[in-house]
Amino acid sequence: DSVFKNVEMAPPIQVFQLTKMYNECSNENKVNLGVGAYRTDEGKPWVLPVVREAESQMAADLTLNHEYLPVAGMPDFRTSATKILLGTNHAAISENRTESFQALGGTGALRLAAAFLGNVLGFKVVYVSNPTWGNHKGIFKSAGFSIKEYRYWDNANRSLDFSGMMEDLSNAPENAVVILHGVAHNPTGVDPTPDQWKTICQTCIDKKLFVLIDCAYQGFASGDLDQDAFASRYFADQRMDMFVAQSFSKNFGLYNERTGNLVVVTKDASKLPEIRSQMEIQIRVIWSNPPNHGARIVATVLNNKAYYEQWKGDILTMANRIKKMRQELYDALRDMSTPGNWSHITKQIGMFSYTGLSEEQVELMKTKYNIYLLSSGRISMCGITSKNVAYVAKAIDAAVR
Numbered sequence: 001d002s003v004f005k006n007v008e009m010a011p012p013i014q015v016f017q018l019t020k021m022y023n024e025c026s027n028e029n030k031v032n033l034g035v036g037a038y039r040t041d042e043g044k045p046w047v048l049p050v051v052r053e054a055e056s057q058m059a060a061d062l063t064l065n066h067e068y069l070p071v072a073g074m075p076d077f078r079t080s081a082t083k084i085l086l087g088t089n090h091a092a093i094s095e096n097r098t099e100s101f102q103a104l105g106g107t108g109a110l111r112l113a114a115a116f117l118g119n120v121l122g123f124k125v126v127y128v129s130n131p132t133w134g135n136h137k138g139i140f141k142s143a144g145f146s147i148k149e150y151r152y153w154d155n156a157n158r159s160l161d162f163s164g165m166m167e168d169l170s171n172a173p174e175n176a177v178v179i180l181h182g183v184a185h186n187p188t189g190v191d192p193t194p195d196q197w198k199t200i201c202q203t204c205i206d207k208k209l210f211v212l213i214d215c216a217y218q219g220f221a222s223g224d225l226d227q228d229a230f231a232s233r234y235f236a237d238q239r240m241d242m243f244v245a246q247s248f249s250k251n252f253g254l255y256n257e258r259t260g261n262l263v264v265v266t267k268d269a270s271k272l273p274e275i276r277s278q279m280e281i282q283i284r285v286i287w288s289n290p291p292n293h294g295a296r297i298v299a300t301v302l303n304n305k306a307y308y309e310q311w312k313g314d315i316l317t318m319a320n321r322i323k324k325m326r327q328e329l330y331d332a333l334r335d336m337s338t339p340g341n342w343s344h345i346t347k348q349i350g351m352f353s354y355t356g357l358s359e360e361q362v363e364l365m366k367t368k369y370n371i372y373l374l375s376s377g378r379i380s381m382c383g384i385t386s387k388n389v390a391y392v393a394k395a396i397d398a399a400v401r
């Protein structure tokens with residue numbers, strides 16, 4: 001008998017299952033609205049031109065090698081990544097109250113945060129938004145946390161349930177970890193207003209909650225890095241202890257290079273050496289030291305003025321294409337007088353739209369039209385192109401009638 005004989009089949013990871021179904025589908029009109037990865041208007045993955053340039057430069061540089069990076073990661077990458085998050089002149093940086101750790105994507109940054117918060121600080125409870133990116137719960141569960149939710153989505157109004165959110169955060173116990181989506185909330189595409197962020201921040205301070213901002217989409221909401229960093233910078237301005245998990249998967253298109261950064265901001269600099277040493281112990285047992293390629297690309301671009309400007313242009317290209325598709329999808333639904341109010345499609349921001357389609361409607365879109373989207377009704381706007389937007393709109397129209 002095999003020791004594996006009682007291993008049961010795990011439930012499929014929905015978003016990857018959708019891609020598999022899409023790949024196996026023979027309908028030439030099929031559309032993949034599942035995975036959160038940028039696509040061009042031809043529906044193709046996009047290597048940012050600035051990334052290609054940085055890679056050519058790296059390939060020609062014979063001084064580079066494949067030695068291990070330091071446990072905390074590449075210093076140039078970490079400091080420049082922290083600067084685009086907080087802004088070059090942020091007080092936390094000039095007062096040396098920040099530290100950062102290269103991680104395997106945003107996922108790795110979150111997993112490292114969970115390890116430190118659980119193992120070193122002894123925190124046990126995490127609050128995530130309802131709904132949230134599915135992996136938040138899994139990551140913190142596997143680090144031994146118990147998972148609680150705060151209200152976020154008001155389904156009736158397709159908007160933020162701010163009073164519900166505040167009530168739940170106000171009732172959270174001291175030292176609960178609160179995961180906040182720094183910008184472009186996944187899956188709803190609905191963010192708090194600046195004033196609402198201020199209230200959220202004050203509540204976290206008053207109730208002694210530990211803030212972990214998940215910042216996976218800086219640049220993707222507005223097309224502007226500074227504007228999209230509002231929440232992260234506002235919280236850091238308050239001189240509080242906090243973490244930010246940063247991902248370069250989306251805004252650099254470095255999905256398979258696993259490039260992320262866990263930024264630590266502290267009230268005062270005195271405990272940073274101890275924090276650093278403990279964080280390195282956590283890293284050592286999880287991945288020991290991080291991979292080079294993606295971090296080198298990011299560091300190369302961020303430390304070269306011309307590349308940096310080019311990158312900002314590339315981000316704008318992506319953000320603008322998404323906004324254009326929101327408008328075209330909305331216009332198409334309006335032109336067909338599709339039942340319901342669809343203004344949320346243009347109001348929501350970032351990569352996703354939370355359509356409000358029910359599970360049955362999603363199922364119909366899948367089976368009848370071969371349009372693949374999450375059962376929650378979330379669609380990735382990146383999967384929509386000038387060519388398929390009319391088809392997608394027609395399917396939505398049919399599904400809700």
Ligand code: PLP
Binds near residue numbers: 133186255259260
């Ligand atoms: N956080 C959120 C909200 C996300 O949507 C994602 C990716 O989809 C991530 C974190 C992690 O991204 P990655 O690990 O690919 O960098």
